[in-house]
Amino acid sequence: MTLLPGSTIGMLGGGQLGRMFTVAARTLGYRVLILEPDFHSPAAQLSDDHIIAAYDDEVALTAFGQRCDVITTEFENIPAQTLEFLAQFCPVRPSAHAVKMAQDRIVEKEFVRACGLQPVPFAAIHTAADIAAAPHSIQFPAILKTARMGYDGKGQVTVHSVAEAQAAFAQLHGVACVLEQRMELEREISVILARSVGGEVRCFPVAENEHHNGILHQSIVPARIDAALAAAAQAAATRMADKLEFVGVMAVEFFVTRQGELLINEMAPRTHNSGHYTLDACITSQFEQQVRMVCELPFGATDLLSPVVMVNMLGDLWHDAQPNWLALLQSTNTKLHLYGKHEARPGRKMGHYCTLTPQLDDALTEAAHIFQQLQ
Ligand SMILES: Nc1ncnc2c1ncn2[C@@H]1O[C@H](COP(=O)(O)OP(=O)(O)O)[C@@H](O)[C@H]1O
Ligand SMILES: [Mg+2]
Structure with a gap:
């Protein structure tokens, strides 16, 4: 059943993914209720209400479930029992089964093989x-x-x-x-896709991802790969989503080896850091698409409006003071997103920015220049 604006969406987890989802959902006129154990949470700052409780607190989960029309998640390590318990109150999207598959690397890689795809x-x-x-x-x-x-x-x-x-x-x-x-990588890419209750899939444009110390540093879109490889990655991600009967937005991370092989690194049963570029560069963001999927609305178009480079801002940029915001805000084609986290710690994702230019190379140069000035 389609849930129209005015309905209440429950979100498990209160991090930045939940926060950006909350903005998208409230923009469309939905109410958002967060369940998250931490009092200070990026998402709860912007939600209609926040239940502060552990994910296994059945009394709190009951109160939460009774107030929601549909429940979704931004945190992949939600205990599967929590999702199963909540399913007695309203639809839970994605299902416990789909989320469980991404919680254990052994299970996940066996699943990849069962899909006829190649893990590392x-x-x-x-x-x-x-x-x-x-x-x-x-x-x-x-x-x-x-x-x-x-x-x-x-x-x-x-x-x-x-x-x-x-x-x-x-x-x-x-x-x-x-x-x-440990593979010799030509590059890393990812596919974010949405799958509906009816089993239809729409992929966002493929992102090319650069990591520093195991953490995403920047995403470059469109990825600098040929169309055949992009299509193969989207087809692989779609196969995984279909096999999971996934409902919502999910991500698949790939390695492209020096030999040109496409290997599956891992999947996430939720919106993804490498899809943040969609907020500023696509007709529909990954977060609006998640709202649309869980509420059984039609898809929004996933077309890319402009080449874009998304750069993560980790707590390392804070040192003792705030980063040089003016250096960033002087760029008229760069969009700043901060997550409202109170404490900056090394490696902690504090925000990101997207630089958009008609030519991708210009966005790469400008985003790198801004990053240098933020340090
Ligand atoms: N087998 C590997 N070969 C080469 N690089 C790897 C390998 N595994 C991980 N990495 C690098 O570390 C990053 C993070 O690893 P990943 O397995 O995706 O863990 P996480 O769950 O922390 O994202 C990858 O995106 C990649 O840059
Ligand atoms: Mg990863």
């Missing part, structure tokens, strides 16, 4: 003996990654031998991991 060569690691056997399937150097709860490069150690991998595994307290071959 990996070995599932449950014991030190699994590491000793790994050289059969992967080569060093490799990256040991915790199977669960990793983000922004956290829970990852680069290792050069079985002995180093075993030491790193012990350091990670022997939790389940994947040992992934």
Whole structure:
């Protein structure tokens, strides 16, 4: 059933993705109710109301569920039981099943294979003996990654031998991991897509992503790849969404190797940092599209209006004072987005900006110049 403006959308999680969703939803006339344990949250500053509770607090979840017409999420590590519990009150989009698939790297990579797609060569690691056997399937150097709860490069150690991998595994307290071959990358790209209750899919233009220290630094759109590779990435992401019967907005991150292979890195069952460019450069943003999908509205067009470079601003830029905002705001074709976080910490995503120019190279030069002045 279509939920029209005036309906209440419940959002699990109160980070910046929830905040930008909230703006999009309220712009369209929806009410937004956030459930998030932290009192200070970027999304709750702008929402209609905020329930401060843990994600497993069934009394709070009941109160939340009873007030919502539909529930969605911005946080992929929401316990699957929470989503299942909430489904008794109203539709939960995406489903617990789809979210669960992205919560464990081992499950996720097996799912990628089941879709007929190629993950990065990996070995599932449950014991030190699994590491000793790994050289059969992967080569060093490799990256040991915790199977669960990793983000922004956290829970990852680069290792050069079985002995180093075993030491790193012990350091990670022997939790389940994947040992992934470290690939020589030509570039990284991502696809953000939306899938409707009826099973239709629309992809946003492919983004090219540069990471620093495992954290996204900038997204460049359109990606500097040929049309066939872009189409292959969109087809792969669509296949994954279909197989999950996904409803909402999701993202797939890819590696393009020096040999030209397209490998799946990981997926996210939610809007994605590499899709922030859509806020300023597309007819419909990824956040408006999420509102449209969960409320069973038609798709918004995903056309790119201008080449764009999106740059993340991490807490590192704050030092002891505010960054040089005027240097950024002097650029008449750059859009600033700040997330309202009270404390700047190294590696913490505080905001981003998008620079738009008719020629992509000009946006790259200007965005880099601004970044230099912000430091
Ligand atoms: N196997 C790999 N080979 C080469 N680079 C990698 C590999 N795994 C991760 N990276 C680099 O680290 C970044 C973050 O890793 P990712 O697995 O996406 O973790 P997270 O969940 O923290 O985003 C990637 O975008 C890429 O730049
Ligand atoms: Mg990633």
